[in-house]
Amino acid sequence: MSIKIKDITIDSIQDAIREQHDEFLLGVINELYAADIAEVMDELNLEEAKYLYTLLEKEEAAEVLMELEDDVRERFLASFSTQEIAHEFIDNLDSDDAADLINELPDTMRGEILAHIEDRQQAQDIADLLIYPTNSAGGLMGKELVKVHASWHVVTCIREMRRQAEEVENVYTVYVVDDDEKLVGMLSLEKLLIASPRDKIETLFDSDVISVKATQKGEEVAQIMNKYDLVVLPVIDELGRLIGRITIDDVVDFIKEEAERDYQLMSGITQDIESTDKIWEITQGRLFWLVVALFGGIIGSRVIANYEDQISINPELAFFMPLIAAMGGNVGIQSSALIVQGLANHTLSGGIFPKLMKELSVGLINGLVCSAILMVYSYFFAPSLALGLTVSVALMTVIIFASVFGSFVPLVLEKMKIDPALATGPFITTSNDIIGLFIYFMIGRLMYGFF
Amino acid sequence: MSIKIKDITIDSIQDAIREQHDEFLLGVINELYAADIAEVMDELNLEEAKYLYTLLEKEEAAEVLMELEDDVRERFLASFSTQEIAHEFIDNLDSDDAADLINELPDTMRGEILAHIEDRQQAQDIADLLIYPTNSAGGLMGKELVKVHASWHVVTCIREMRRQAEEVENVYTVYVVDDDEKLVGMLSLEKLLIASPRDKIETLFDSDVISVKATQKGEEVAQIMNKYDLVVLPVIDELGRLIGRITIDDVVDFIKEEAERDYQLMSGITQDIESTDKIWEITQGRLFWLVVALFGGIIGSRVIANYEDQISINPELAFFMPLIAAMGGNVGIQSSALIVQGLANHTLSGGIFPKLMKELSVGLINGLVCSAILMVYSYFFAPSLALGLTVSVALMTVIIFASVFGSFVPLVLEKMKIDPALATGPFITTSNDIIGLFIYFMIGRLMYGFF
Structure with missing residues (x-):
């Protein structure tokens, strides 16, 4: 089956909802995957979305809910009672998705929802997950996994797996624990298929298993899964006991969000906004750095004002x-972009000084080339060669300074445990503007007077 | 086992290589994963790296090779003959990695290497893969997969899988094909474990399988796998026959590379460079936009020169x-960043005009806020209120213009099938600088004269 969303228009779905033409709608739902249905619902109004939603089977409904745009989901959930949320949604979600969902809701609703959940094991799992910050391994993990004991035989193991696998959507890997529930290894499903029923698990499993602690940061998790090409990563507690597993899909989202965050910081946007957000949200996310840049510009104007006499004489x-x-x-x-990217990818090593020296060399070459071009231009077109020479020397100085400054700031922020990505974009441009103008007029005063 | 690379210094490894202390080195290799060994080799010189490499087992050696930094791998491979490359490396790689590797080598070596490969099936698979552009589904896929026929019984299926699974590192999913080799569905390993040996595959498999054609673009593959949270995605040919599968790890790399590319374009860097690259490479990647910006600045200086008289009178x-x-x-x-991001994530819908109207509104609010701040500042500190008023009106006009222009350019590039990310960064700033100065002086001439 291929993806058919393009053949069905939103209008035809809205018409069908208005006319309560359930047969057509069920047909549409049948043709679409959860992510597609969510896309459709993103476009509908609340009443329409609710109507469509009631036609979904419970399992699919939960999946669709997680795929909705954040703000659509928020509005959608707000129209249900805590009891409805618990029974209609939370009971059918994986524990990690359920915890994420509850985390999105107001504090006051969380306890109520947990109390309403019928499956007490699920409620317990979610409560366990809510302890961890969303940006930690614990916050990214789910409790659904298949685990077997090293001392079991394959036949026991398969019987037990049949029971556990019902609750786990994608098995990927079977984890092996010892009698203290400590993670000791993993067992691929292929190995199990090939093994004889009487083999013991301890003779089959692979003890070479990479794991993370629940308290490790999301960035580390993403880095480890990416580096070792892992699809699923077990999470252990401080005692080494297996408590959950992180799947790659959650980490892909995390990597994408990180990249988008860096991109937005670079472009002077402070909040996670999209061009589809409301005008007021977009404005808020953009205004902070604009105001900073404005004050930078005002400071720049004061720097220039100091040289007013010179400008009157030599406009x-x-x-x-x-x-x-x-x-x-x-x-x-x-x-700054190169340094921030290097820091994010952990490809930088060594001290600050050699990096600054390297930047100095790059700045020197770029400065020479640009100054040379400017000199040639000045020779043919500028009002005077003196002006060309002055501007070229200033340009060279400013380029070298900006190269070193642009590398220095993120490196220092990193050392101070502040996110170096904050230093890209408007901060760097604004500071360089002010310092650049200062350098320019200093050199102007020093050199231009001589001619 | 945890990751131990930090306990072993590169120096101690270099010492051990010099003294040919193989026992120590084998111990190190045993403690490390392939990705870690590759990190160590990245730091060694060619001779040292080769020494360490000879100590690796063939399977692990191939994995390490793929994890090396691109330029290190290139230098490393250059020291081997085509025959050695075929026997030592290609024979032990998955077909997709092998094809990627051969793609990195000079044209002249490719045919020779293919001729030297002993496993003719592998040679055939690689040749098949080399047909596709690296940035297509065919270029991302591997030929290793486990497939069974819908008409088989579970017992035949398991027997056949045992044979196929030896060559496939991670099975994830078993694909089901019909008698024409057309992909008709998939079968989870869990289902197989739970099924009775006499069940027929056609009664067990799930026909709801998402696939891509080999000719689809890498971006589409990444988007589909991300949207539907897929770990592995089957690839079909024009006739619907199953020809390969793409695993999520290759796509994660692809997503990361895309994000880094956009980030670099935004920061005015044209080539894929890292801060660890050579000075000359870094300079090359940065110079293009600097020269463009320089010419932009020169044009800006001409715009200002037109208003020289005014500046002399009112510096x-x-x-x-x-x-x-x-x-x-x-x-x-x-x-432009918001638009480029929206285009990359496919979250934008509808025509250009409503988006520009929205940007106009955002620009209006931001312009009002910034102009108001500037007015307050001018009232207290500026030389004259007339100046404050002039600059505020100009600022407002420039902010509104830049908002609309910054959205318009990437949207138009997208329509023209040019990468909209090219329009972010220096291009937008440089054009806005020139047009902004023009607007400023026009308004200055119109308004300032009146006071």
């Missing part, structure tokens, strides 16, 4: 101010 | 030029 000096500011900003962004 | 107008340019740049980057 041509003012022509190149935006050029100098822009070049400083561009070079600074490039340098 | 205070020059104070706010960098502020106007910077604000235009920042707003433009924010707008």
Whole structure:
């Protein structure tokens, strides 16, 4: 079956809902996967979405719920009572999704919902997961897994797995624990298929298993799963006991969110916003750095005001101010982006000093090339060679400074345990603008006077 | 076992290699996973790396090879003959990794290597894969998979799987084909474990299987696997026959590379460079946009030169030029980033016009807030209220313009099938600088004269 969402228009679905044409709607639902149904629901109004939702089977309904856009889900859930949320949704979700969902709801509702859950094991699992920060291994993990004891025979193991597997959607790997519930290894399903029923698990399992502690950060989890190409990663507690497992799909989302965050920070956006969000949300996410940049610009204007006399006498000096500011900003962004990316990928090693020296060399080459181009231009077109020379020397200085500064700031932030991605984008451009203008006029005063 | 790389220093490994202390080295290798060994080899020189490599078992050696940094692998392979590459490396790799490896080598070596491969099935599989562009589903897929026929019984199926599974590292899913080798469904290993040996596959399998054609783009594959939370995705040919499968680890790498590319384009870097690359490579990747920005700055200087008389009379107008340019740049980057991200995530729908209207609204609010702040500042500190008013009106105009322009350009590029990410970063800032200065001086001339 292929994905058919394009053949069915939202309009036809809305019509069918209005006319309560359930047969058509059930046909549509049958053709679509949960993620597609969620996309349809994202486009409907609340009443329409609820109507469609009641037609879903419970299992699929839970899946669809998790695939909705965050704000759509929020509005959708707000129209149900805590009891309905517990029975209609939470009971049918995996523990990790259920915990994520409850985490999205207001504090006051959480306890009520947990109390209403009928499956007490599920309620217990969710309560366990709610302890961990969402950005930790514990926050990313689910409790659903298949585990067997090292001392069992294959036949016991398969019998037990049949029981456990009902609750676990994707098995991937069977974990092996010892009598203290400590994780000792894993067993691939292939091995089990090939083994004889009387083999003992301890003779079959692979003790080479990578695990993380529940308290480890999401970034570390993503890095480990990515580095070792893992699809599923077991999570242990401080005593080494197996308490959950993280699947790759949750980590892919995490990696994407991280990348998007860095991208937005670089572009001067403070909150996780999308262009489909409301105008007011978008404005909020963008305003902070604009105001910072505005104050930077005001400080810049004061720097320039100090050289008012010089500008009155040599207005041509003012022509190149935006050029100098822009070049400083561009070079600074490039340098900081490379460092932030290197830090995120853990490919940087060694101290700060050699990195700054390297940046200095890059800045030197780029500065030379750009200054040379500017000199050639000035020779043919500028009002005077003196101006060209002054601007070229200033440009060179600013490029070298911005290269080093753009590398230095994120490296220092990292050392201070502050997210280095904060230093990219408007912060770097604004500081480089101000310092660049200062350098420019200093050099202007020093050199231009001589000619 | 936990990851122990931090306890062993590169120095101690280099010492052991020099002294040919194999026992120690074998101990180290035993403690480390392939990805860790690759990290160690990245740090060694060619001779040292080769020494360590000879101590690895063939299977692990192949895995380590794929985990090396691209440039290290290139240098490493260059020291072997085509025959050695075929026997030592290619024979032990999965077909998709082998094809990727051969794709990295010069054209002239490819045929020779294929000719030297002993396993002719492997040679055939690789040749099949080399047909597809690396950025397509065919380029991402591997030929190793477990497939069974719908007409078989479970017992035949398990027997056949034992044979096939030897070659396949991670089974994940068993694919079901009909007599024409067409993909008709899949069978989870759990279901097989639970089934009776005499059950027929056609009564067990799930016909709801998502697949892609070999010619589909990598971006689409990543989007589908991400959307439907898939770990493995079957690939079919034009006739619907099963020809391979893509695993999530390859797609995670792909998603990461895409995100890094967009990040670098935004920061004005044209090539895929890292801060650990050579100075000359880094310089090359950064110079293009710097030169573009330089020419932008030169054009900007000509715009300003047109208003030289005005600057001589009112040098205070020059104070706010960098502020106007910077604000235009920042707003433009924010707008373009949101659009590029929305396009990449396929969350944008509808025409260009409503999006521009929305950006206009956001620009209006941000412009009002920033202009108001600037007015308050001017009232208390600026040389004259007239200047404050002029700059505020110009700022407002520039912010609104930059908002719309920053959204418009990537949307138009997308329509023209040009990568919209090219429009972020220096291109947007540079154009906004020039147009912003133009707007500023026009408004300055119109308004400032009146006071």
